[in-house]
Amino acid sequence: MQLFVNDLTVIDFSYLCSERGVVGESWIVDVLLSGDLNAESMVLDFGIVKKQIKAIIDDSVDHKLVLPTQNSDISISKSNRSDHLYVDFDVKDNGIFLQSPSAAFAQIETDYINELSVTRYLESVIKQQLPENVQGIELTLRAENINGEYYHYTHGLKKHDGNCQRIAHGHRSTIHIYENDVRSTDLEQMWCNRWQDIYLATVSDQIELSQVELSEQAKGKLKPDHQYFSYYAPQGRFDIAVRAGTLEIVDCDSTVELLADYIARQLKAANDANNYRVVAFEGVGKGAIASA
Numbered sequence: 001m002q003l004f005v006n007d008l009t010v011i012d013f014s015y016l017c018s019e020r021g022v023v024g025e026s027w028i029v030d031v032l033l034s035g036d037l038n039a040e041s042m043v044l045d046f047g048i049v050k051k052q053i054k055a056i057i058d059d060s061v062d063h064k065l066v067l068p069t070q071n072s073d074i075s076i077s078k079s080n081r082s083d084h085l086y087v088d089f090d091v092k093d094n095g096i097f098l099q100s101p102s103a104a105f106a107q108i109e110t111d112y113i114n115e116l117s118v119t120r121y122l123e124s125v126i127k128q129q130l131p132e133n134v135q136g137i138e139l140t141l142r143a144e145n146i147n148g149e150y151y152h153y154t155h156g157l158k159k160h161d162g163n164c165q166r167i168a169h170g171h172r173s174t175i176h177i178y179e180n181d182v183r184s185t186d187l188e189q190m191w192c193n194r195w196q197d198i199y200l201a202t203v204s205d206q207i208e209l210s211q212v213e214l215s216e217q218a219k220g221k222l223k224p225d226h227q228y229f230s231y232y233a234p235q236g237r238f239d240i241a242v243r244a245g246t247l248e249i250v251d252c253d254s255t256v257e258l259l260a261d262y263i264a265r266q267l268k269a270a271n272d273a274n275n276y277r278v279v280a281f282e283g284v285g286k287g288a289i290a291s292a
């Protein structure tokens, strides 16, 4: 017997990629279970699927930076802080270096993060926690079908009480921009090019090189255009170094409300005669609207 739950959850995370750098992603998760019926004549109660299997998926990758541990560009080591890690990602023309609580990372034994490697990882984690009558689990991870432009960004919200405080988690998001009440796909395309695989940092989190906590090896690999950001949040101290070409520094927190407002303000500053309405999404099916 098989049982399915579509749209079980959305995983919002980032991963390190040798070609693209740090990539924000949002994947919808569908689940298919197979097994014998239990004493309740069910493969598994939908309530358990929706709460427990979703919780395992969330704990494993949601709001984390996913690391392909077989990728030779990555080096992971213990930080001087207890239960924190240094992650050095040193690729040609790019270099991303972090220090964060270890729970902010997911380590997958692969050289490349994609739907397949994350699916295999999640299936193996979930399998260990299923009741005996459930013999099989198949997950489908899929990007939202977006009819238009979208961008991938990575960020952290230091004031968030939950896991969004992690300095490198992200989203794949679409955006709708209205100029004088008429939708402008040109402006949408412009912002999606500008924020393709971008790290969004808040200016008030910027620090000097002398203040950043990174591995000793990382310090030898930094380039003159590396910029440094750090903050303390309830889960601990977070640090990141990113290069100028892969970064936009915004004058506000990167909540979706303030990003919508930031884009609207930038558009207005470039063309004060026009009015702008920005519908910014954060991942799938949620977002904020701002006007300027």
Ligand SMILES: Nc1nc2c(c(=O)[nH]1)N=C([C@H](O)[C@H](O)COP(=O)(O)OP(=O)(O)OP(=O)(O)O)CN2
Pocket (backbone or CB within 6 Å): 009, 010, 012, 058, 062, 063, 157, 160, 164, 169, 254, 255, 256, 257, 282, 283
């Ligand atoms: N009003 C806002 N709320 C939240 C924002 C925001 O910008 N404005 N941002 C976040 C985080 O960035 C987060 O990544 C979004 O996470 P989400 O997937 O919605 O969070 P949950 O884990 O609570 O939801 P699940 O569907 O269970 O994954 C948070 N809130």
